[in-house]
Amino acid sequence: MKQCVRPPVRGVALALATALAWTVTGCGTGSASDDGTLTVWIMEGTNPDAGPFFDEVGAAFTERTSARLDVQYVPWPDAHDKFTKAMAGGTTPDVAEIGTTWTAEFADAGALADLTAHSAAAKDEDDMVPALRTAGTYDGKLYGVPWYAGVRALLYRRDVFAEHGLSAPTSWPELREVARELKEKEPGMLPFPVLGDSEYTLDAFVWGAGGELATPAGDGWRSAIGDREAVRGVDFYTSLATEHGTSAQAATTWDEADLVAGLTNGKVAMAVAGSWTPATILGDRPELAGKLAAAPLPGPDGGLSPSFLGGSHLGVFQTAADQELAWEFIELMTSAEYARKWADQTGYFPGRTSLVERAAQRRDPLVAPFARQMADAGRTVPVTPAFGEIQGKKTLARMVQAILSGKKSVQQATREAAAEMDESFGD
Structure with a gap:
C-alpha cells in the first residue's frame, strides 16, 4: 500500500x-x-x-x-x-x-x-x-x-503440477528442481519468473538466507545487502534465471503487474505472488477456478522463508x-x-x-x-524514513536488473547497491 x-x-x-x-x-x-x-x-x-x-x-x-x-x-x-x-x-x-x-x-x-x-x-x-x-x-x-x-507466497498452476506429478516445493533445491522440470515438460510456459522490477520478491530470498536489507547502526542504519547471508539469497534468486534458465530475459523488466498478466494468460507455471492475486486472476479468467493453488515460500533447507x-x-x-x-x-x-x-x-x-x-x-x-505465510513468516522492511528514499530510487530492483542482464556480477552489484543505500542512510 x-x-x-x-x-x-x-x-x-x-x-x-x-x-x-x-x-x-x-x-x-x-x-x-x-x-x-x-x-x-x-x-x-x-x-x-x-x-x-x-x-x-x-x-x-x-x-x-x-x-x-x-x-x-x-x-x-x-x-x-x-x-x-x-x-x-x-x-x-x-x-x-x-x-x-x-x-x-x-x-x-x-x-x-x-x-x-x-x-x-x-x-x-x-x-x-x-x-x-x-x-x-x-x-x-x-x-x-x-x-x-x-503477503506474498508461492502461487502455481495446480492442474499443470498434477499432470506431471509435481508437488509444491518445500526447500530451495526443490524449488530449483521443480522449475527445471517445468521448463522441460511445459516449454510453452515460464517455469518461475525472476522479476527484475520487484523488490519485494527479492526480499524473501534475502531474508530466507538469513540476511537483512539493513540493520540498525548507532543512531541510524547501515545496508546489509552486501553481507554474506544476503548475497547468498540474491545469488540463489538470480541464478534461477542466469544459470538454470527457469525465467526469461523479458522478465528482467517485469514488475508485479506483468507477472499477474503472465499468470492470467496462462504463460506462467509458478511464481511468487501476492495473496490478492488469485482473486484478480479469477476475476478475468473464471475458467481457471480450481486450477490454481498456493503454498508458503520455502526456506533454503525447509521451513519458511519470510516475505514482505x-x-x-x-x-x-x-x-x-x-x-x-x-x-x-x-x-x-x-x-x-x-x-x-x-x-x-x-x-x-x-x-x-x-x-x-x-x-x-x-x-x-x-x-x-x-494466511500461514502471514502468521508465521511475515516481515516488514526497515522502519526508517530513509528506506522510502531507497525504494524511490529502486536501488534493489536496479541491482537485480544489473545481475540478470549480465552487466554486473552478484558481488559487484550487491556491493554497489550497499554503498548507494548507505548514502541514503546518511553514512
Whole structure:
C-alpha cells in the first residue's frame, strides 16, 4: 500500500503558498471534529464497493459516539502528493488510512499522533500482527494501528503440477528442481519468473538466507545487502534465471503487474505472488477456478522463508480536534466484526493475529497457505524514513536488473547497491 509523509515546511510564505494552492485545487479538507464530524481519508481501489461498508460503519459510529463520519476517498496514485500538500498546509484529516511503509515517514515529520497509550489501555497490542505492529512503531511509539495487509507466497498452476506429478516445493533445491522440470515438460510456459522490477520478491530470498536489507547502526542504519547471508539469497534468486534458465530475459523488466498478466494468460507455471492475486486472476479468467493453488515460500533447507507483509495502518493526525473520538473510530474499524467484513470484501487479511490464524485453518487452497505465510513468516522492511528514499530510487530492483542482464556480477552489484543505500542512510 502506499503512504504519505509530512515534509517540514520552512518559512511562512512557503507554508501559505502551499496551503493556498491546495485549497484552490479543491484538495483541502481540514479536520472538522469541532462540529461533531470525524473526517476520514480512505484509499480508493482496495475495495471496489466500499460505499456500503462505510455506510454501515458510519451508522455504527454515530450510534456509538453521536458523531457523524465523513469518509473521503483518495486514489492510491494521488495519495502521496495529496497527503504531502495537506501536511504542509495543515489541512490533514482526523484519521486516515496510511500505507505501512509510509507510517515511519509521517511520524518522523511530526504529522501523526502517538497512539501508544490508547493501544495499551485497549489491551489490543498482543493481537496485532507482529510485522504490522513493527511497521507502525517509530522511535518506540505506536503511530499506525494495523488494519489489513497482504503477503506474498508461492502461487502455481495446480492442474499443470498434477499432470506431471509435481508437488509444491518445500526447500530451495526443490524449488530449483521443480522449475527445471517445468521448463522441460511445459516449454510453452515460464517455469518461475525472476522479476527484475520487484523488490519485494527479492526480499524473501534475502531474508530466507538469513540476511537483512539493513540493520540498525548507532543512531541510524547501515545496508546489509552486501553481507554474506544476503548475497547468498540474491545469488540463489538470480541464478534461477542466469544459470538454470527457469525465467526469461523479458522478465528482467517485469514488475508485479506483468507477472499477474503472465499468470492470467496462462504463460506462467509458478511464481511468487501476492495473496490478492488469485482473486484478480479469477476475476478475468473464471475458467481457471480450481486450477490454481498456493503454498508458503520455502526456506533454503525447509521451513519458511519470510516475505514482505504490506498493507495499511490507521493513523490519527495531530490536527485532529478530538483525538479520543478518532481513537473510537479506529477501535470500531479494527474490531473483529468490521475487520473480518473488510477482509472478506477485499481479499486481504485483517491486521489481527487471531483472525489471520483462523483463516490459516481454512481448507481453501488459495487462502490458507497465504494466511500461514502471514502468521508465521511475515516481515516488514526497515522502519526508517530513509528506506522510502531507497525504494524511490529502486536501488534493489536496479541491482537485480544489473545481475540478470549480465552487466554486473552478484558481488559487484550487491556491493554497489550497499554503498548507494548507505548514502541514503546518511553514512
